Amino acid sequence: FDDASRRQVAFVALRELNKKLSFFEKLHRNSPEPVRLQAAWQASSLPFHPPASYLRPGVFLVSHPYMNDSFFSKTVICILEHAALDQERGQDPDLSSRQVKIPGQTYGLIVNRASVNSKTGKNRTLKEAFQENMLPTRLADIFGDSIVREGGPVHTSLQMIHTLPSFSQEEEVASSLGGTVIPAIAEGENSPALYSDRATYFQGNIFKAMTAVEDGNLDRDDISFYIGASTWSPGQLASEIAQGYWIPCRGPPEMALHGICEHEPTLEGRRPLADLWLSMMSACGEDEAQLAHLFYHHDQWDENGLPCDAFEEDDDESGDDWE
Numbered sequence: 001f002d003d004a005s006r007r008q009v010a011f012v013a014l015r016e017l018n019k020k021l022s023f024f025e026k027l028h029r030n031s032p033e034p035v036r037l038q039a040a041w042q043a044s045s046l047p048f049h050p051p052a053s054y055l056r057p058g059v060f061l062v063s064h065p066y067m068n069d070s071f072f073s074k075t076v077i078c079i080l081e082h083a084a085l086d087q088e089r090g091q092d093p094d095l096s097s098r099q100v101k102i103p104g105q106t107y108g109l110i111v112n113r114a115s116v117n118s119k120t121g122k123n124r125t126l127k128e129a130f131q132e133n134m135l136p137t138r139l140a141d142i143f144g145d146s147i148v149r150e151g152g153p154v155h156t157s158l159q160m161i162h163t164l165p166s167f168s169q170e171e172e173v174a175s176s177l178g179g180t181v182i183p184a185i186a187e188g189e190n191s192p193a194l195y196s197d198r199a200t201y202f203q204g205n206i207f208k209a210m211t212a213v214e215d216g217n218l219d220r221d222d223i224s225f226y227i228g229a230s231t232w233s234p235g236q237l238a239s240e241i242a243q244g245y246w247i248p249c250r251g252p253p254e255m256a257l258h259g260i261c262e263h264e265p266t267l268e269g270r271r272p273l274a275d276l277w278l279s280m281m282s283a284c285g286e287d288e289a290q291l292a293h294l295f296y297h298h299d300q301w302d303e304n305g306l307p308c309d310a311f312e313e314d315d316d317e318s319g320d321d322w323e
Contacts, residue, residue: 034293038272040261040279043251045288046185051238054248055082055106057202058183060255061237061246062280065295071153072110074277074295077230077246078256080182080202081107104234109151109159109226112259112276116150123147126225129158142210146220149259152230162209162223163200163257177212179204185250200253224257247284 001009043060047053054061061077068074083103115124127135127144135144151159162177179201212218232240240246255261261279263272272279281292 032273032293032296034282034289035270035272037264037266038279038289039263039283040251040255040276041263043249043255043261043280043283045284046248046250048241048248051241052084054241055079055084055237056185057081057180058185058250058253060111060249060251060280061108061241062249062277062284063246064244065281065291067245068295072230072245074112075110076112076255076259076276076280077108077152078111078182078253079106079108080180081105106232106237108230109149109161109256110228110230111149111161111256113150115148115227126158129225129227139206139210142213142220143206143223143225146223146225149224149226151226151228154229154231156227156229158206159202159226159229160204160206160209160223161200161202161226161256162204162218163198163254164218164222176208177201177204177218178208182253182256184253198254200257202256222257247281247288249280249284251280251283 046059057080059079061079063070063072063075063077065074083105115129116122117124117128124147125144126146126148127140129148160179161182162179164177180203182200182202209218209223213220213223237246241248251261255276259276260274261276263279275296278292278296282289
């Protein structure tokens with residue numbers, strides 16, 4: 001390269017460095033001050049390999065901070081179903097009553113995002129999620145004002161997650177409501193109530209849940225409703241995790257009910273922010289916590305945050321003169 005080309009390369013490099021420094025200063029200026037105990041209680045990241053370590057129900061997927069301009073920005077997804085491939089399972093599962101019908105598919109729900117009414121800007125209720133007079137009167141009376149959560153971009157019928165005490169006297173209620181227990185993922189073991197005396201269930205009979213609330217056997221706040229879902233075709237989720245879009249984590253299944261988590265008890269200092277995504281990122285490690293705090297208030301696309309090799313077209317054209 002001649003001297004003019006070298007100067008042009010140096011100029012572009014310094015310009016991109018200045019963009020990154022400006023971007024960092026903007027993020028740092030708007031980020032909340034880290035809290036020592038922000039990490040979600042009993043939560044931690046899972047190994048990225050092999051895929052079988054995270055392709056299973058009960059795993060939480062935490063979106064990477066760099067997904068800030070996508071639909072899944074600052075989301076936490078609970079995997080609820082995964083139809084294992086032949087090499088993963090060794091035998092055929094019964095898929096007849098499940099959401100996933102093809103081996104290798106994965107199904108989950110965003111658990112930390114409420115559905116918003118586009119007209120009012122407020123959280124959407126179950127009554128608002130249905131067309132007028134489409135929700136039976138009794139259901140409307142019991143659950144009509146319940147907040148509906150946005151499970152993902154894939155349109156599905158109404159779904160629910162509910163929780164019950166795991167005591168033996170509640171077995172009759174649990175059997176009546178139905179649903180599938182969301183397991184807790186631990187080191188080498190699964191347990192529906194590993195960190196709690198309550199079990200969390202996906203799906204069930206909404207009409208029997210209504211009766212249980214009327215009879216006083218179930219609290220209305222023990223049920224959450226979801227519209228939409230997050231699904232992946234065979235191999236898609238493993239590929240996205242390998243590319244860094246998601247961080248697979250373990251944590252108490254009860255987090256899936258209302259999208260909140262517990263923190264380590266403390267009598268000193270400031271209280272952690274009530275944000276599941278920030279808490280789960282903080283539970284993944286110090287570096288992840290710092291990155292999450294930097295991006296906590298950053299929700300819009302910013303050209304200064306682009307990779308250094310994402311040059312504009314005029315830069316590419318000017319490069320023609322370097323040769």
